[in-house]
Amino acid sequence: MHPAPSVILFSTLSGLGFGFLAFLGAGLLIPSGWAAFFLWGLGYGLALSGLLAATFHLGNPKNALKAFSQWRTSWLSREAWASVATLLILAPVALSDWLGLGLPRIIGVVGAMLALLTVFTTAMIYTQIKAVPRWQQTLTPVMFLTFAIAGGALLSGQAWAPLAMLAVGGILLALWRQGDGAFAKASQTMGTATGLDRLGTPTVFEPAHTAGNYLMREMIHVVGRKHAKKLRVLALILASAMPALILLLPLGLPGLAVAALLHLAGALAARWLFFAEAEHVVGLYYGARD
Amino acid sequence: MTALPQTTEKKLGLVIDLDTCVGCQACVTACKGWNDQSHGLSDQDAYGANPSGTFLNRVHSYQVAVPDAPPQIVNFPRSCLHCEVAPCVTVCPTGASYKRAEDGIVLVNEDACIGCGLCAWACPYGAREMDADQGVMKKCTLCVDRIENETLPEEDREPACVRTCPTNARHFGDFNDPESKVSRLVADRGGYDLMPDMGTKPTNKYLPPRNKGPGTASPLAPLLDIKATGVAGWLDRMLGKI
Numbered sequence: 008m009h010p011a012p013s014v015i016l017f018s019t020l021s022g023l024g025f026g027f028l029a030f031l032g033a034g035l036l037i038p039s040g041w042a043a044f045f046l047w048g049l050g051y052g053l054a055l056s057g058l059l060a061a062t063f064h065l066g067n068p069k070n071a072l073k074a075f076s077q078w079r080t081s082w083l084s085r086e087a088w089a090s091v092a093t094l095l096i097l098a099p100v101a102l103s104d105w106l107g108l109g110l111p112r113i114i115g116v117v118g119a120m121l122a123l124l125t126v127f128t129t130a131m132i133y134t135q136i137k138a139v140p141r142w143q144q145t146l147t148p149v150m151f152l153t154f155a156i157a158g159g160a161l162l163s164g165q166a167w168a169p170l171a172m173l174a175v176g177g178i179l180l181a182l183w184r185q186g187d188g189a190f191a192k193a194s195q196t197m198g199t200a201t202g203l204d205r206l207g208t209p210t211v212f213e214p215a216h217t218a219g220n221y222l223m224r225e226m227i228h229v230v231g232r233k234h235a236k237k238l239r240v241l242a243l244i245l246a247s248a249m250p251a252l253i254l255l256l257p258l259g260l261p262g263l264a265v266a267a268l269l270h271l272a273g274a275l276a277a278r279w280l281f282f283a284e285a286e287h288v289v290g291l292y293y294g295a296r297d
Numbered sequence: 298m299t300a301l302p303q304t305t306e307k308k309l310g311l312v313i314d315l316d317t318c319v320g321c322q323a324c325v326t327a328c329k330g331w332n333d334q335s336h337g338l339s340d341q342d343a344y345g346a347n348p349s350g351t352f353l354n355r356v357h358s359y360q361v362a363v364p365d366a367p368p369q370i371v372n373f374p375r376s377c378l379h380c381e382v383a384p385c386v387t388v389c390p391t392g393a394s395y396k397r398a399e400d401g402i403v404l405v406n407e408d409a410c411i412g413c414g415l416c417a418w419a420c421p422y423g424a425r426e427m428d429a430d431q432g433v434m435k436k437c438t439l440c441v442d443r444i445e446n447e448t449l450p451e452e453d454r455e456p457a458c459v460r461t462c463p464t465n466a467r468h469f470g471d472f473n474d475p476e477s478k479v480s481r482l483v484a485d486r487g488g489y490d491l492m493p494d495m496g497t498k499p500t501n502k503y504l505p506p507r508n509k510g511p512g513t514a515s516p517l518a519p520l521l522d523i524k525a526t527g528v529a530g531w532l533d534r535m536l537g538k539i
Contacts, residue, residue: 066412066432
């Protein structure tokens with residue numbers, strides 16, 4: 008799949024933002040005064056900039072409000088509802104922390120659960136797509152939730168954040184291991200795509216068109232194997248190993264900031280791979296999957 | 298709601314005969330020509346070095362290695378299959394994608410489309426293309442503006458691709474009617490679904506190329522291995538030494 012910057016930024020930033028908001032809402036970090044203003048602001052800023060990036064992926068964004076209408080069938084519509092509900096429910100909690108209004112924490116806990124639900128709905132947008140076998144796995148939502156929770160744990164300075172960083176690395180390795188065999192496991196070939204397997208073994212004789220088209224640009228992105236391998240190592244080092252190590256050193260707030268930035272860079276690399284390495288079955292018609 | 302109808306009164310769709318398709322691309326041209334009306338299907342750099350455009354129908358060509366028989370060329374038109382379980386419909390967040398309960402045609406209401414592209418991702422068959430100029434999704438409509446258009450002569454009330462096909466490789470009809478031409482063709486010729494494991498239950502069916510049997514030797518085959526004799530043989534040997 009085409010690794011569009013808009014969807015990479017959307018899923019990474021909003022994932023981190025909603026993960027952090029979940030920790031703030033649940034009261035696992037309860038800041039007060041201006042510290043609360045800035046920390047809640049960071050959470051909201053990340054979540055909102057992610058959602059804003061998503062709108063750049065739309066060809067016709069003027070209809071964006073209509074995306075709230077199909078929550079009964081569409082994960083994208085459910086995500087729209089979950090994200091707005093989270094941001095609305097947590098707003099009074101954020102105000103309460105900032106101004107010391109003493110609002111009951113239970114509202115924050117509900118908001119925290121909604122924040123994680125939002126991340127789950129984001130993951131399901133990809134997981135539901137049967138035509139991309141690499142995405143249709145239980146590990147896909149697990150990966151999105153692990154990134155959100157680990158990122159939230161890091162930003163809220165939890166003692167167990169280094170472990171969460173290592174969990175990110177573990178889940179990435181598991182996801183890649185399973186994902187690399189997913190297309191073969193779905194056992195779709197040019198033969199099943201055309202039905203010509205009942206006749207013999209088909210190969211492309213002539214392409215349907217000599218220049219590119221939307222399908223080829225959007226669904227048939229091919230990444231060099233060596234290139235992908237390097238990026239995987241980079242993603243593991245940046246998103247998992249280095250933040251875990253830095254968090255274990257007594258570096259205080261600057262250490263935390265550096266760890267967070269490295270983690271974010273690693274998360275972006277991992278998310279680029281999530282899209283770029285995903286093979287859509289439509290590639291079979293073009294002979295791009297053999 | 299982009300929920301799928303439980304059943305549809307009619308089940309309109311196409312039968313595509315891979316035995317008779319010659320890959321002339323006339324259906325591609327007719328489709329583009331008819332559907333280029335009103336909003337249209339845009340092209341980018343149409344006469345330049347890197348042309349690209351929106352099409353609802355594409356014809357691929359495959360060479361098939363057939364066991365114990367000569368290889369075959371199969372031309373393969375690919376367009377929307379108007380699936381019963383259309384994944385492109387349920388993923389749509391705005392309700393722009395829908396499947397009609399009366400005849401099962403899958404359509405896009407372009408006025409409600411946000412151009413997120415998720416329906417194109419969900420389709421295993423590459424049936425949907427985003428129009429680069431308009432930012433909305435385009436797909437085969439089974440020519441709803443022809444098949445129901447009573448101002449057209451009756452013989453023209455079928456999809457443009459079917460009407461134009463010079464080899465009658467495309468047929469249009471109601472699969473819910475067991476006596477319709479399309480139902481009988483599927484029954485007689487073993488019409489099949491593309492990628493049935495995807496669980497989409499396509500309406501359109503493909504008819505496999507007929508069995509051509511083992512290859513027969515060419516009548517000219519004995520001439521392929523001639524040994525020159527006499528003067529010609531002497532000349533051949535002499536010239537071979539030079």
